[in-house]
Amino acid sequence: MLRRPRRAVSEPGIVLLVASDPLVIAATRDAAQRMAGPPPVLVTTAAEALSHMVGPGDAPRHLVVESGAGSSALLSAARDPFNGTGVVIVSRPGLAPPAGLREVPAEPAQLAAALADGQARGTPPGDAAALATGLARGEITVRFQPMVRLADRRLVMVEALARWERPGAALGANAFVPLAERAGLAGLLTLAVARRAMRELAANRAGRRIRLSFNIPLAELVRPDLPARLLRLAAEAGLAPADLLLELTESTQVRDRALLRRALYRLDRAGFGVLLDDLALDDGRGFLLDLPFAGVKLDRQLVVAMPQERRARAEVERIVRHARRRGMVVIAEGVTDTHVWRAVAAAGCDLAQGFGVGRPLPPAALPAWIAAWSAAAMPERQGQAA
Numbered sequence: 001m002l003r004r005p006r007r008a009v010s011e012p013g014i015v016l017l018v019a020s021d022p023l024v025i026a027a028t029r030d031a032a033q034r035m036a037g038p039p040p041v042l043v044t045t046a047a048e049a050l051s052h053m054v055g056p057g058d059a060p061r062h063l064v065v066e067s068g069a070g071s072s073a074l075l076s077a078a079r080d081p082f083n084g085t086g087v088v089i090v091s092r093p094g095l096a097p098p099a100g101l102r103e104v105p106a107e108p109a110q111l112a113a114a115l116a117d118g119q120a121r122g123t124p125p126g127d128a129a130a131l132a133t134g135l136a137r138g139e140i141t142v143r144f145q146p147m148v149r150l151a152d153r154r155l156v157m158v159e160a161l162a163r164w165e166r167p168g169a170a171l172g173a174n175a176f177v178p179l180a181e182r183a184g185l186a187g188l189l190t191l192a193v194a195r196r197a198m199r200e201l202a203a204n205r206a207g208r209r210i211r212l213s214f215n216i217p218l219a220e221l222v223r224p225d226l227p228a229r230l231l232r233l234a235a236e237a238g239l240a241p242a243d244l245l246l247e248l249t250e251s252t253q254v255r256d257r258a259l260l261r262r263a264l265y266r267l268d269r270a271g272f273g274v275l276l277d278d279l280a281l282d283d284g285r286g287f288l289l290d291l292p293f294a295g296v297k298l299d300r301q302l303v304v305a306m307p308q309e310r311r312a313r314a315e316v317e318r319i320v321r322h323a324r325r326r327g328m329v330v331i332a333e334g335v336t337d338t339h340v341w342r343a344v345a346a347a348g349c350d351l352a353q354g355f356g357v358g359r360p361l362p363p364a365a366l367p368a369w370i371a372a373w374s375a376a377a378m379p380e381r382q383g384q385a386a
Contacts, residue, residue: 015040015115016085018049018074019066023106024090028064030108031115040064046071047368053077054365055372056358059084062115067095067103073368075101080362081170082143082163088114128183131176134164135185140192141165142200142214143360146369147331147353150345155370157211157351159247160197161360162189173215181217181251190220191229198237198244200363213245213275218252222263227270241271245294250278254288264292275331281305281315289322296323298344300334300354306343313347320348 015032017040019025028040041060043049050073052060063078063085070078070089078087079100088111089103104110134140144158164171180189193214201212220226234241246267254260264274273294279285280299289296298316305312316332323330332344335354344352358369 014038014060015062015064016049016052016060017042017064018046018069019064019090020044020069021066021092021106024064024066024092027090027106027108027111031064031111034108034112035115046074050074050077050365050368051372051375053083053085054359054361054369056356056376058355059359062086062088064088064090064111064115066090067092067098070098073365077362077365077368080365081165082172082360084359086115086117128179128185130166131164131179131183131185131189134166135188135192138192139165140189140196142193142197142363144197144200144204144363144366145353145360146358146366146373147213147351148357148373150332150341150349150352153373155208155210155373157213157245158201158366159353160193160200160212160214162193162215177215178251186217187220187223190214190216191233194230195233195236198233198239201243202237202239204363204366206367211243211245212239213247215249215277216246217249218254218260221246221248221267221274222259224266226263227267227272230272231270245273245275247275247277247297248293250285254285257288257291260288261291268292268294275329278333279319281312289319289326289328293328295329295331295350297331297333297353298349303332303334303344303354304336304340306347307339313343316344316347316349324348 015028015037017025017028019028025042032038032040046069049063053074054077067089075098077083087101089098089101090106090111091103102114104114141163142160143163145161146155147157147159148154149156162173162177164176180186197212197214201210230244231241234244267274276288276293276296278299279296281302296319302312302315306316320330329351330349331351331353332349333353335341335344335352336356341352341356358373361369
């Protein structure tokens with residue numbers, strides 16, 4: 001089960017509040033009323049707030065933290081420009097504001113305006129020259145999205161999702177990966193993401209056996225020198241090739257199946273597995289399932305349709321049967337709630353990924369996500385929610 005044993009904070013307009021000062025609490029309640037939203041959800045510790053910020057499910061819409069009440073981990077998560085939460089620090093006399101976060105006094109009108117402003121910020125686009133400069137400067141970062149085993153809910157892998165954190169702007173992958181491919185920067189971007197993700201996993205997995213996957217376009221996957229490059233990066237990070245999986249994106253049509261087959265065997269000999277990413281209903285790439293992939297990832301739209309659509313369930317069951325015969329793992333993306341979890345488990349999928357499991361999070365927040373996931377309700381046993 002994915003249900004959290006606590007009050008949901010992802011409803012529209014919800015304000016999550018970390019405070020003990022009655023003036024701050026009263027000002028936040030007044031600000032929530034001015035925003036025509038429900039009363040704020042008061043939590044007593046920064047650890048509990050962090051659990052809401054990075055745990056399974058949607059992020060809180062707003063976070064208000066009394067100055068001095070936020071832990072370093074919570075403030076780090078609050079600074080993440082991709083967290084989806086409007087964050088404001090309420091100032092208190094004698095306490096210096098934390099760097100990189102907006103601070104306002106305990107005054108309802110200013111607090112409501114600051115929260116509204118935090119949700120309205122836009123992100124300017126980039127261009128090829130700026131991306132090339134950003135690659136050289138190390139502006140490409142990653143977020144980790146967890147994948148758990150359906151059989152026992154255990155974290156077994158994270159997918160590294162690329163982010164471009166420019167001065168004054170932050171871009172998700174959809175805003176710059178196509179740009180990189182058009183500008184001939186896909187190879188540099190792939191290696192930048194792989195290098196950053198490997199370092200982050202090595203630094204944040206705390207002795208756990210967690211594998212890492214990351215996207216790679218077809219043109220880079222078939223390069224003969226790719227295994228050697230990845231081996232060097234893995235060695236630098238202290239990872240083994242078996243810790244890594246490559247996800248072949250659907251951005252380029254496969255025209256030479258023999259060339260792809262040779263690339264897959266070449267990577268397999270070096271110890272790297274490759275996943276076929278985003279397999280959808282009526283996907284024209286179904287013929288690729290006979291190639292030596294390590295596994296397949298199901299498209300989120302196909303997965304989300306399973307509880308209601310028999311055709312979607314039948315397609316997933318067919319893919320699972322084929323994967324079993326070939327020794328491939330099946331990963332369901334887009335697992336958003338308990339109904340989807342049950343459907344993919346019943347179909348025989350191996351791993352689950354999606355907002356119901358965990359949102360993309362800063363690598364340093366991985367331990368906090370693990371704690372939040374462990375505290376969530378356990379899977380059903382013998383028809384009862386544990």
